[in-house]
Amino acid sequence: MSAIIIDRPTADGTVLECEARATADLERFLTGEPFRTEYDVSIEGVPEGVLAIPVLAQVCPVAWANGADVYVEAVDATFARGLEDVEAALCGMYDFLEGGTLYARRTIDPEPEAGGESGLLFTGGVDSTCSYVRHREESPTLISVRGWTITPDPADDGKWRQLTDRVSAFAAERDLETAFLESNMLSFLDHPMLLAHYKRHVDGAWYSSVGHGLGLLGLCAPMAYARGIEDLYVAATHWEGIDLEWGSRPDVDDNVRWAGTRCHHDGYELTRQERLDAIADYVRTDAPALELQTCNVRMDGNCGRCEKCYRTAVGLRLSGLEPTEHGYPFSDPEYARIRAALEGGEWELGQDERYMWADIRERAREVEPASASERAFFEWLEAADLDELVSESGPPLSHRLLRAGARNAPSGVYNRLYPAWTAARSGLRLVRSNR
Structure with missing residues (x-):
């Protein structure tokens, strides 16, 4: 019988560690590295059933992909009930997920002290900044995850x-608290092997397509319990009417919960342009110098030349803001550059970007262009076939062969070849960043 066994987690000050083992058929999906997450608050007083949540949130989707069960010593009862709904949502999204059962020797139902706090997964991009704007009266703790x-x-x-x-x-600047988490969830699971097995079923990588809603929220459980966070928000990437397979959706995130905390998929009713509108209103009333950070190339500002920078700059203009005042070097001649890059296939675009450029096109119909360059670009965008801009090419043949070999290799052979596979991982697209 296929199974993943979770050992009892340990909490040493701010550090959570836990070992996981698997039956022979699933060993290839675990690297053998202990699961580890470091928080910036002590978690020693957190109940064992809550301490188990971060590792369960990583391994359960892997088990479900193989029809396997998961065994754990203790689990928070509220989390276990919600996990059944998360499983149903993901299995309904993907045909290759078979599901499985979580078995615990003990389910616990602790009664945390009412903290009345809220938290928000935050990067400073459009989506998370919009969620801050929407919930700023709650003064949420801003949570950032390394991993x-x-x-x-x-x-x-x-x-x-x-x-x-x-x-x-x-x-x-806003008198808010922060929480910074560092985890090895990508090296605890063998993501190259997961990609080798399941890339053909997903648009993107394992974590973005399947695991990150449950995974990122679950990582926060011990910290949220320790801090008294009752409402935990994760900003939506997509919006109503976009039916894409993605690991963070309302029917996933809204079902993640544990003693004292409920999670919320936030802003799903707003398109990306409407989120920029909310940010623009906030800029005009409260934060005239606000800068966003969305770049796919840099973390210390925005390069102003990648597709995401250009897309955000155009969206800011459509919301009545000047991009140069909010972190994006941008001028009218850039419109010709954007068109040339889109027509020339310079950027690898997926269905996400198609929907986002369609959202921009919809708004452009309602806005009077501010210059001849802007008018020419919006006229081109109105007539463009956005489906033709989406990248249809698959990964290089060498990568496809490597994945096929990894899928079919016996575990013993795979373990001997693992160093070569690890060396090749730099050529694989392991993660696809949130748009």
């Missing part, structure tokens, strides 16, 4: 410092 788009690798130390400095400055 997904910024890895624990020392090579990413600079990026992490840039993010924490920026979030800390944003928080200090």
Whole structure:
């Protein structure tokens, strides 16, 4: 019988550690590295059933993909009930997910002290900034996670410092608290192997397409319990009417909960342009110098040249703001550059970007262009076939062959070849950042 077994977690000050083992058929999906997350608050008084949530949130989708069960010593009863609904949502989204059962020797139902606090997963991009604007009266703790788009690798130390400095400055200006988490969830699970098995089923990578809603929220459980956070928000990437397979959706995130905390998929009723409208209103009333950070290239500002920078700059203009005043170098000649890049296939665009450029096109119909360059671009965009701009090419043949070999190799052979596979992982697209 296929199974993943979770050992009892340990809490040492601010550090959570836990070992996980699997039956032979699932060993390839675990690297053998203990699961580890470091918080900036002590978690020693957090109940064991809540301490188990971060690792369960990572391994359960892997088990469901293989029809496997998960065994744990203790689990929070509220989380276990919600997890059944998360499982149903993900299995309904993906045909390859078979589901499984969580078995616990003990379910616990602690009664945390009412904290009345709220928290928000925050990067400073459009989506999370909009969620802050919507909930600013709650003074939410701003929570940033190192472990997904910024890895624990020392090579990413600079990026992490840039993010924490920026979030800390944003928080200090608004008298908010921050929470910074560092986890090895991408190296605890063997994501190259998950990609080898399931890339053909998902648009993107394992964590973005399947795991990140449950995974990121679950990481926060011990910290949220310790801080008394009752409402935990994660900003929506998509919006109503976009039916894309994505690991963070209302039917996933809204069902993640544990003793004392409920999670919320926030802003799903707003398109990206409407989120920029909300930010623009906030800029005009409260924060004239607000700068966004959305770049796919840099963490210490916006390059102003990547697709996401251009898309955000155009959206800011459509919301009545000048991009140069909010972190984006932009001028009218850039419109010709955007058109050339889109027509020339310079950027690898997916269905996410198609919907977002369609959203821009919809708004452009309602706005009087401010210049001849802007008018020419919006006229081109109105006539453009956005489906033709979406990248249809798959990964290089060498990567497809490597994935096929990894899927079919016996575990013993795979373990001997693992160093070569690890060396090749730099050529694979492991994560696809939130848009």
